[in-house]
Amino acid sequence: YYYYRHGKEIGLVYLRAGYTPRDYPTDAEWKGREILECSMAIKCPSIDLHLVTFKIFQEHFGQKDFLEKYLTPAECAKLREFLTDFWSLKDKTKEAEENIKKAIEHPEEYVVKSHREGGGNNYYMEELRKVLMEGQKDWNTLQSLFLMEKIATTQVNTHVPVSYTHLTLPTNREV
Numbered sequence: 165y166y167y168y169r170h171g172k173e174i175g176l177v178y179l180r181a182g183y184t185p186r187d188y189p190t191d192a193e194w195k196g197r198e199i200l201e202c203s204m205a206i207k208c209p210s211i212d213l214h215l216v217t218f219k220i221f222q223e224h225f226g227q228k229d230f231l232e233k234y235l236t237p238a239e240c241a242k243l244r245e246f247l248t249d250f251w252s253l254k255d256k257t258k259e260a261e262e263n264i265k266k267a268i269e270h271p272e273e274y275v276v277k278s279h280r281e282g283g284g285n286n287y288y289m290e291e292l293r294k295v296l297m298e299g300q301k302d303w304n305t306l307q308s309l310f311l312m313e314k315i316a317t318t319q320v321n322t323h324v325p326v327s328y329t330h331l332t333l334p335t336n337r338e339v
Contacts, residue, residue: 166203166204166205167199167200167203167204167205174203174205175205175206176205176206176208177200177203177205177206177207177208178208179207179208179209179214182197182214183214218279219250219252219277219278219279219310220279222250222310222312223250223251223252223310225243225247225250226247226248226249226250226251231243231244248312248313248314248315249312249313250310250311250312250313251263251310251311251312252310253299253306253307253309253310253311254307254308256303260311261300263311264296264299264300264306264311267292267293267296267311268293268296268297271288271289271290271292271293272289272314273313273314274292274311274312274313274314275287275288275292275311275312275314276288276292276295276296276309276310276311276312277309277310277311277312278308278309278310279308279309279310295309296311317336317337318336318337319334319335319336319337320334320335320336320337321333321334321335322334322335
């Protein structure tokens with residue numbers, strides 16, 4: 165169905181919130197999201213894209229044989245070109261301890277992320293080292309975190325339309 169506000173049909177919904185439980189404190193907020201999702205408006209991000217940004221999905225995409233349940237070997241190989249290593253720190257395993265050690269030694273190559281979405285919840289460089297070193301002493305502080313290899317970026321020119329012309333600006337592209 166169509167969503168109207170002040171008698172005008174809404175064509176585009178750009179979501180700057182909805183990434184944390186705090187954004188949905190009552191049933192009213194959930195109902196509002198449902199109305200938007202069921203409308204004909206273009207959603208940015210769409211609910212399916214919104215969900216795949218959740219860390220739990222990212223973790224599963226990196227697990228051996230997970231993608232193979234749903235995709236052909238060729239599709240898996242192509243998709244893995246765009247994935248980076250991603251580990252949950254929920255459980256104290258040998259692999260987790262080894263990855264933490266590598267990240268402490270080379271913090272420029274990693275980022276620590278929480279389950280929370282929407283940015284602003286990440287740890288880099290010295291802050292990353294501090295969080296991980298504290299976690300080695302008390303693993304409970306790490307259980308809601310993920311360790312991820314940093315995404316490599318390259319600089320490319322982007323063309324931005326402005327008042328019947330365009331600007332060419334350098335931007336970073338994740339590869």
